[in-house]
Amino acid sequence: xxxxxxxxxxxxxxxxxxxxxxxxxxxxxxxxxxxxxxxxxxxxxxxxxxxxxxxxxxxxxxxxxxxxxxxxxxxxxxxxxxxxxxxxxxxxxxxxxxxxxxxxxxxxxxxxxxxxxxxxxxxxxxxxxxxxxxxxxxxxxxxxxxxxxxxxxxxxxxxxxxxxxxxxxxxxxxxxxxxxxxxxxxxxxxxxxxxxxxxxxxxxxxxxxxxxxxxxxxxxxxxxxxxxxxxxxxxxxxxxxxxxxxxxxxxxxxxxxxxxxxxxxxxxxxxxxxxxxxxxxxxxxxxxxxxxxxxxxxxxxxxxxxxxxxxxxxxxxxxxxxxx
Amino acid sequence: xxxxxxxxxxxxxxxxxxxxxxxxxxxxxxxxxxxxxxxxxxxxxxxxxxxxxxxxxxxxxxxxxxxxxxxxxxxxxxxxxxxxxxxxxxxxxxxxxxxxxxxxxxxxxxxxxxxxxxxxxxxxxxxxxxxxxxxxxxxxxxxxxxxxxxxxxxxxxxxxxxxxxxxxxxxxxxxxxxxxxxxxxxxxxxxxxxxxxxxxxxxxxxxxxxxxxxxxxxxxxxxxxxxxxxxxxxxxxxxxxxxxxxxxxxxxxxxxxxxxxxxxxxxxxxxxxxxxxxxxxxxxx
Numbered sequence: 001x002x003x004x005x006x007x008x009x010x011x012x013x014x015x016x017x018x019x020x021x022x023x024x025x026x027x028x029x030x031x032x033x034x035x036x037x038x039x040x041x042x043x044x045x046x047x048x049x050x051x052x053x054x055x056x057x058x059x060x061x062x063x064x065x066x067x068x069x070x071x072x073x074x075x076x077x078x079x080x081x082x083x084x085x086x087x088x089x090x091x092x093x094x095x096x097x098x099x100x101x102x103x104x105x106x107x108x109x110x111x112x113x114x115x116x117x118x119x120x121x122x123x124x125x126x127x128x129x130x131x132x133x134x135x136x137x138x139x140x141x142x143x144x145x146x147x148x149x150x151x152x153x154x155x156x157x158x159x160x161x162x163x164x165x166x167x168x169x170x171x172x173x174x175x176x177x178x179x180x181x182x183x184x185x186x187x188x189x190x191x192x193x194x195x196x197x198x199x200x201x202x203x204x205x206x207x208x209x210x211x212x213x214x215x216x217x218x219x220x221x222x223x224x225x226x227x228x229x230x231x232x233x234x235x236x237x238x239x240x241x242x243x244x245x246x247x248x249x250x251x252x253x254x255x256x257x258x259x260x261x262x263x264x265x266x267x268x269x270x271x272x273x274x275x276x277x278x279x280x281x282x283x284x285x286x287x288x289x290x291x292x293x294x295x296x297x298x299x300x301x302x303x304x305x306x307x308x309x310x311x312x313x314x315x316x317x318x319x320x321x322x323x324x
Numbered sequence: 325x326x327x328x329x330x331x332x333x334x335x336x337x338x339x340x341x342x343x344x345x346x347x348x349x350x351x352x353x354x355x356x357x358x359x360x361x362x363x364x365x366x367x368x369x370x371x372x373x374x375x376x377x378x379x380x381x382x383x384x385x386x387x388x389x390x391x392x393x394x395x396x397x398x399x400x401x402x403x404x405x406x407x408x409x410x411x412x413x414x415x416x417x418x419x420x421x422x423x424x425x426x427x428x429x430x431x432x433x434x435x436x437x438x439x440x441x442x443x444x445x446x447x448x449x450x451x452x453x454x455x456x457x458x459x460x461x462x463x464x465x466x467x468x469x470x471x472x473x474x475x476x477x478x479x480x481x482x483x484x485x486x487x488x489x490x491x492x493x494x495x496x497x498x499x500x501x502x503x504x505x506x507x508x509x510x511x512x513x514x515x516x517x518x519x520x521x522x523x524x525x526x527x528x529x530x531x532x533x534x535x536x537x538x539x540x541x542x543x544x545x546x547x548x549x550x551x552x553x554x555x556x557x558x559x560x561x562x563x564x565x566x567x568x569x570x571x572x573x574x575x576x577x578x579x580x581x582x583x584x585x586x587x588x589x590x591x592x593x594x595x596x597x598x599x600x601x602x603x604x605x606x607x608x609x
Contacts, residue, residue, distance in 0.1 A: 294379070
């Protein structure tokens with residue numbers, strides 16, 4: 001009995017040690033003596049970009065361990081405010097409540113823009129009537145007062161059919177929801193509640209692609225990957241200074257900011273005490289140098305070269321001020 | 325129709341209803357497995373198992389997540405098995421049967437039904453923050469140990485209860501102490517049941533995502549954890565991450581990772597069955 005019990009306990013231990021020793025590779029290749037840990041958490045929207053940057057960074061600086069979590073923008077800011085992470089991925093700006101937590105814990109930080117995302121408004125391909133939509137109409141559909149009242153397409157435009165409208169959108173915990181409501185309703189985190197919500201955009205894609213009466217929104221990458229199943233609706237913000245008429249989301253229109261107000265910047269927030277460390281400085285520099293190309297590769301939209309240079313300058317100044 | 329015919333008819337009706345119910349569950353499982361296998365089996369190769377995560381779905385692999393899962397399973401087993409079995413033995417054989425014991429018993433059974441995310445929050449505060457473990461493997465394993473302890477305790481007690489009283493009494497009659505009775509008679513006789521409970525508990529822990537995300541398990545880990553203090557990712561988190569991505573390639577990767585996770589679970593279960601069968605052949609009354 002004793003022996004078997006002992007064996008039972010030892011088996012998993014040896015198995016693990018064997019596997020972990022076998023898998024561990026201490027690579028000495030690479031051209032730098034930088035080392036250390038960089039802890040990143042936050043938005044699942046920004047995650048693919050940070051993951052791509054970390055992947056390429058590792059090839060150059062193998063001794064710097066960059067880890068990335070998926071707690072969401074809000075969850076990440078909670079950890080950021082406690083000083084538990086160095087960098088937070090954010091799909092919206094920091095809220096004043098979150099900022100006051102940082103202040104209370106003596107954490108100062110810097111916001112850096114790393115890429116753009118466009119929120120695409122989409123309908124089912126069988127929807128023949130909607131060819132464009134205005135921001136005012138979107139507001140009418142999504143504002144809290146619309147709950148239970150705006151139920152039919154013809155309430156939005158009389159020439160649209162008197163058929164039910166089925167709404168799909170991001171879950172209320174996501175930065176995407178905060179951004180959309182801010183841009184469309186005018187107040188962050190405020191919308192009608194009677195719509196199909198999911199934190200997983202693929203669920204929304206599934207829903208809209210099988211429902212003729214659906215209307216929804218999500219990141220442009222999800223539209224690009226499902227073009228054959230969805231129809232994108234050009235959005236008109238009725239302000240001529242940033243492009244006349246309805247505008248279709250695309251790399252160009254988001255980059256030149258004519259796809260307003262649904263083109264949005266994505267951020268990373270850097271903790272100032274982390275920004276003093278050389279490996280973090282080199283990582284941020286790497287991020288702002290390669291982030292553009294990498295964000296395109298994972299489905300987002302790069303900023304212009306001038307914008308990246310400006311963000312770099314902003315960071316260098318921040319670091320300089322810290323050194324004083 | 326007389327009443328005996330009626331009864332027979334009812335009997336038959338229930339039989340077919342029961343077959344239907346059984347087949348329904350199996351059919352759903354078969355559809356699910358079929359779907360996953362068709363989608364994911366082609367993607368599994370040695371590179372998939374030994375590569376790190378990547379933005380390129382064709383190059384991405386599950387190495388850190390797989391090793392993280394193995395670490396978590398090992399550590400959880402080391403923490404939860406001795407604690408759970410000892411607590412079960414105490415409650416069943418030593419503890420007095422009074423009101424306190426009743427309250428304990430009800431609470432332990434209730435704990436088995438508490439949503440796992442609650443354990444995550446508890447683990448984050450106690451292990452992660454107060455005890456300073458952060459988002460380490462040890463914090464994750466401790467949290468999952470709490471989660472599965474009630475299952476192990478309850479199944480240990482059930483297994484001990486199933487040992488015939490005559491065995492126990494015979495042992496006492498021979499002058500054996502309580503400990504000798506437990507060690508030489510009860511544990512060997514109930515070993516099969518206990519192992520089954522332990523494996524079921526570990527199988528639950530292997531699929532948990534929510535509590536680990538709460539305590540700070542990561543989604544991108546570019547190294548293989550080498551000590552319990554390291555940060556980690558596990559397979560369910562890797563799957564969750566891939567399923568949320570827009571590109572089709574990641575959905576395929578997720579299916580492949582699900583196959584690997586199922587495989588790990590099957591191996592674990594198979595190991596348990598092997599142990600149980602071997603043991604049961606030894607016990608003869």
